[in-house]
Amino acid sequence: MIYLTIALIEKFAFDAYPPYAYSMDTAPTSSEPAPRSAVSMVLWIVGMVVAAAALVFASRAAASWYLSLSATNDTVNCAKAGAGHFVVIHNSQADPAATTGTLCDTLTIINKDPKLRVMAFGPHDHHIAYDGVTEQTLAENQSMTITFNKLGTYTFHDHVDDSSIGTFTVLSR
Secondary structure, three states, X not given: OHHHHHHHHHHHHHXXXXXXXXOOOOOOOOOOXXXXXXXXXXXXXXXXXXXXXXXXHHHHHHHHHXXXXXXXXXXXXXXXXXXXXEEEXXXXXXXXXXXXXXXXXXXXXXXXXXXXXXEEEOOOOOOEOEOOEXXXXXXXXXXXXXXXXXXXEEEEEEOOOOOOEEEEEEEOO
């Protein structure tokens, strides 16, 4: 997108003021197009920047929508808990980085680092709720537990430190 914008600016500038059309000792003739004003050039550049920003915004929205397709909206009410899975965050790394379980299993995330963590689900800045939790703050040696109640693959991360990230996949029983 950047290359296209630069190419269009160069084309616009050379179309408006072709370097080969004028010399220092000749003036443009009436058959040559009049050069565009600096204001129109600035407006055109501003328009291109706005168009690029709109494209970035639309692509982020499309990516978030696509990532949400991996999960279903069907939640299961679990009368009895299944197997327990544990993820330990130590040295800003989730161990294991990926967990696979079945419906009604539980996942406990334990913070073993001395810093405060804000654990969240979904992509950064586009958090989703899982098992009723969107974000939860964990101090050192604190934990949080969720129940796998939706099929799909989900991401969890520390909202403050993005290097602490992991995934869990929930399969049917």
